[in-house]
Amino acid sequence: xxxxxxxVFYLISGVLFILALRGLSxxxxxxxxxxxxxxxxxIAIGVTIISTxxxxxxxxxxxxxxxxxxxxxxxxxxxxxxTAMPELVAGFHSLVGLAAVxxxxxxxxxxxxxxxxxxxxxxxxxxxxxxLGAAIxxxxxxxxxxxxxxxxxxxxxxxxxxxxxxxxxxxxxxLILCIVFFxxxxxxEYLFWSLIAIAFLVGVLLIIPIGGADMPxxxxxxxxxxxxxxxxxxxxxxxxxxxxxGALVGSSGAILSYIMCKGMNRSFFNVILGGWGASxxxxxxxxxxxxxxxxxxxxxxxxxxxxxxxxxxxxxxxMAVAQAQHALREMVDSLKKNGVKVSYAIHPVAGRMPGHMNxxxxxxxxxxxxxxxxxxxxxxxxxCDVAYVIGANDVTNPVAKTDPQSPIYGMPILxxxxxxxxxxxxxxxxxxxxxxxxDLFYRENTLMLFADAKKMTEDITKSL
Amino acid sequence: MEIxxxxxxxxxxxxxxxxxYYVVWSVTPSLHTPLMxxxxxxxxxxxxxxxxAAxxxxxxxxxxxxxxxxxxxxxxxxxNIFGGFLVTHRMLAMYKKKKKDK
Numbered sequence: 110x111x112x113x114x115x116x117v118f119y120l121i122s123g124v125l126f127i128l129a130l131r132g133l134s135x136x137x138x139x140x141x142x143x144x145x146x147x148x149x150x151x152i153a154i155g156v157t158i159i160s161t162x163x164x165x166x167x168x169x170x171x172x173x174x175x176x177x178x179x180x181x182x183x184x185x186x187x188x189x190x191x192t193a194m195p196e197l198v199a200g201f202h203s204l205v206g207l208a209a210v211x212x213x214x215x216x217x218x219x220x221x222x223x224x225x226x227x228x229x230x231x232x233x234x235x236x237x238x239x240x241l242g243a244a245i246x247x248x249x250x251x252x253x254x255x256x257x258x259x260x261x262x263x264x265x266x267x268x269x270x271x272x273x274x275x276x277x278x279x280x281x282x283x284l285i286l287c288i289v290f291f292x293x294x295x296x297x298e299y300l301f302w303s304l305i306a307i308a309f310l311v312g313v314l315l316i317i318p319i320g321g322a323d324m325p326x327x328x329x330x331x332x333x334x335x336x337x338x339x340x341x342x343x344x345x346x347x348x349x350x351x352x353x354x355g356a357l358v359g360s361s362g363a364i365l366s367y368i369m370c371k372g373m374n375r376s377f378f379n380v381i382l383g384g385w386g387a388s389x390x391x392x393x394x395x396x397x398x399x400x401x402x403x404x405x406x407x408x409x410x411x412x413x414x415x416x417x418x419x420x421x422x423x424x425x426x427x428m429a430v431a432q433a434q435h436a437l438r439e440m441v442d443s444l445k446k447n448g449v450k451v452s453y454a455i456h457p458v459a460g461r462m463p464g465h466m467n468x469x470x471x472x473x474x475x476x477x478x479x480x481x482x483x484x485x486x487x488x489x490x491x492x493c494d495v496a497y498v499i500g501a502n503d504v505t506n507p508v509a510k511t512d513p514q515s516p517i518y519g520m521p522i523l524x525x526x527x528x529x530x531x532x533x534x535x536x537x538x539x540x541x542x543x544x545x546x547x548d549l550f551y552r553e554n555t556l557m558l559f560a561d562a563k564k565m566t567e568d569i570t571k572s573l
Numbered sequence: 574m575e576i577x578x579x580x581x582x583x584x585x586x587x588x589x590x591x592x593x594y595y596v597v598w599s600v601t602p603s604l605h606t607p608l609m610x611x612x613x614x615x616x617x618x619x620x621x622x623x624x625x626a627a628x629x630x631x632x633x634x635x636x637x638x639x640x641x642x643x644x645x646x647x648x649x650x651x652x653n654i655f656g657g658f659l660v661t662h663r664m665l666a667m668y669k670k671k672k673k674d675k
Contacts, residue, residue, distance in 0.1 A: 119621075126615045127592055133600045133608050136668040143607075143661050146615055150654055157621040161626040162651060167640075171627060174644050178651025185652070186659035194606055203658060204649045206621050211618075211646035215626035219639035222629035223622075250622060332609055339616045346622045347578070349585055356589035358612040360643045361597040365605060457602065464605030468664055476671035482602050 110160045116349060118156040123353030124147030130357060134300025136477050153350050191472045192429045195461040196260040196327060202331045203253035206312075209246030209338040210305060213239045216345055217301055223346055229296050235345050240289045240301070242341025244308040249334040251312030256327050259316075260461060274318060281311050319380065321504075324461045325369040326380045333362025360538040365463050372457030372483075374509075374520040402538065405556040407568035410497075410532050411555070415573060417494035421486065423523055424466050425459045427500020427535070431562035434473040437499060440566050441475070443573040452489070453480040454523050456504035487524050496528040500562050502535070506547045515545055531555045534565050607664045614657025620650035 125145045132142015165336055169426070180209055189197050216239050220226050225235040258264035269311055285307055292300040319327050340355025370377050422441070428434060441451045453475065459466045490496060505525040509517045523530055526549055533555055549555055558565050600608050627643030 122618065123589070126618070127589075127596060129611060129615060130593070130596045130600065130608070133602060133604045133611070136604065136670075139604060139607065139665045139668070140662070143611060143658060143665060146611055146661075150615065150618060150658070153618050153621050154624070157624045158628075161625060161628040169627045170644065171624065173645065174627075174647045175651050178648040179655040181657030181660055182652040182654065186663060188654045189660065191664070194610075194660075197656075197660065198606075198609050198613060201610070201653050204653050205613065205616050208617065208646040208649040208653070210622065212619055212622040212626060213648070215639045215642040215646070216622070218642070219626065219629055219637070221581050222625060222639075246614065275625070319586040321635045328609065332612060335616050336612070339619050342619055342622055344579075344582055344586070347582065348621060348627070349582070350618055350621065352582055352586050353589040354615050354618050356586050357596070359591040360593035360618045361608065361612050364594065364597045365609070368602075368605075416594050455603075462609065463607060464603060464608070465602035468606045468667070471664070471669070475665075475668065476670050477603055477668050480603060 110156065115156055115160050118152055119155045119348055119350035120353075121348040122149040125152070126350075126354050126357060131339055147149060149350075166506065170458060191468055192432060194465060194468060195324065196257055198462060199253045199257040199260055199328055199331065202328075202335045203250050203257065205335040206249030206251075206253060208337060209335075209342050210250060211244050212342050213243035213246065213345070214301075214305075216342075217243075217298075225345070231296060233293050236296070237289060238341055238344040240304055241291060242338055242345060243301075243305055244285055244289075245341055246572040247305050247308035247332055247337035248312040248315065249331055249338055251309045252316045252327075252334070253312075253331050255313055255316040256324065256331060258322060260324060264554050266324075268320040269317040274314070278311065278314055281307055281314070285311070315381070323380050324341065325375075325458050325465075326366050326373075326377075328462045329362050329365035329369055331362070332382075333359050333366060336360070336362055367497050369458055369463060373523065374517070402550055403556050405532070405558055407558070407560075407565060408572045409556060410558055410565075411569045411572035413530060413532065414444055414449065414495050414497070414569070415447050417449055417529075418487075419452075419493045420444060420495045420497060421490060421493045421525075421528065422451065422453045423496060423498045423505060423525060424453065424470070424501070425500050425501025425504065426461060426465075427502075427562055429460060429465065429469055429500070431500065433499060433563035433566050434469045434475075436566040436570070438470075438473040440476055440570045440573070443570055447573065451479065452486065454483070454486045454490075455480060456483055456501065456523055457521075459504060483521060483523060490524040490527040493528045495530050495532060496525045497532045498525060498533045498535070499566065502547055503545070505549055506545065508548050509546065517545065525549065526552065529554065534558045534560065534562050536561060604668075606666075607661050608659050610661045610664070613659065614654055617650040617657065618645060619654035620654065623647045623650055 126149050129142045129146030129238045131139045216223050220231045225230045259266050288304045336355050336358025343351025343355050455466045505523050507526050509520045509522045623643045623646035627640050
């Protein structure tokens with residue numbers, strides 16, 4: 110196959126990948142979009158195999174490796190519960206990062222295959238591109254592993270900080286640039302290996318200071334990195350499919366990080382430099398916990414909601430932890446039978462990754478046209494009779510509007526306080542991830558339901 | 574005067590960033606999780622580099638260091654491709670509209 114024809118096929122794959130993302134603009138076209146993505150991938154793999162012209166032993170091994178990897182992937186894809194999506198995505202990012210590192214190593218050790226020159230005499234431009242691809246890939250790999258461990262709960266979600274941390278990261282970053290410089294001058298193999306080793310270390314150092322509540326930003330950021338790593342390798346291999354895909358994924362991750370930061374009213378650097386909230390600030394709230402709270406049970410809640418004309422449900426990460434999404438749907442079904450209008454309000458940073466709540470509700474067969482984003486539903490709280498807050502906390506805290514001293518001041522919140530009454534399902538009065546007390550607990554129109562989210566929801570359904 | 578092919582690739586790259594920017598902003602927020610899993614799957618197109626590296630040279634070289642790294646990258650990328658597309662499909666299949674008869 111001629112190089113030009115090959116390039117045309119890669120371009121077609123790139124266009125199909127753009128269509129795959131385009132399909133996600135609405136749930137109706139999304140399945141078709143995913144199909145375009147699969148075709149694009151099949152074309153890219155197919156023409157690459159044909160172009161190598163190697164159909165002997167190597168090809169057999171290739172098929173075996175493809176099938177082994179593919180079956181592992183398919184098995185994971187079918188087995189994974191939807192609540193574990195954040196870990197899964199973090200884990201998959203680490204694989205892309207490591208694959209980028211491996212391809213860069215192959216290209217460095219055997220540059221003739223990719224027309225990059227000869228070992229010890231690799232073109233300078235290619236060397237820079239593959240060093241960048243390898244370094245970003247390595248950072249993505251270890252960074253995603255740390256994110257995975259934190260999300261999975263195998264590692265504490267609280268930020269790990271030490272003195273001189275940012276200085277160390279900066280120094281390592283400069284060191285990486287110096288190594289790339291010397292690598293271009295001397296082409297020494299050991300420099301390439303040390304580059305990768307240092308990048309692995311940077312990946313770990315970059316993610317450990319970031320707390321559990323900031324994971325939506327971290328995952329989006331690593332998504333972006335995996336794209337830039339792919340683009341770096343794409344430049345090295347002079348492959349337009351890889352360059353296009355890398356650019357798409359890189360900008361996609363960057364936009365998601367931006368949306369998540371905006372949802373928390375924090376700058377990107379503020380999140381990355383880490384160490385917000387969690388453990389240190391939770392002590393502040395202890396003095397306030399003496400305030401009176403109205404405590405209710407399932408029957409009270411059922412009575413309130415049955416007599417309401419409209420109810421807005423506000424799910425949060427606690428719903429995912431308690432696996433309460435199916436119970437919630439059943440409760441809503443009985444409410445609907447009683448003629449109550451029900452809708453769902455989702456905050457941009459609810460859950461542990463962008464769009465996490467929407468997937469969980471979709472899993473529980475909640476129609477997507479009943480689920481609304483913050484800006485679309487926020488005005489409706491004023492006209493709604495009951496807000497049912499299940500597993501959310503900080504995203505409803507009115508302090509974000511009133512107290513400039515609060516760490517969450519300025520964060521867009523769901524105006525739950527404006528509804529006639531608020532039902533708050535929570536296990537205790539403890540503060541949320543931001544470590545601040547929620548004023549809403551002590552309001553006149555708030556009824557606290559202290560229980561496990563799933564059990565409480567089931568009990569309410571029974572009383573309805 | 575001839576233009577370096579690098580400039581062409583850079584043009585593709587920059588334009589693709591802009592395409593990505595506009596396409597991703599039009600993705601509905603409720604599909605942000607599938608967006609992440611599908612971008613993850615397509616970034617595994619890095620497998621094309623792995624295939625070239627793994628199949629390079631004749632059969633004697635197939636277990637050379639460079640080739641072995643290629644094969645390892647194939648396994649990792651394959652996990653991602655199949656896992657990423659299938660899990661996206663599984664998620665998207667769950668998004669349903671309200672039934673009209675209710």
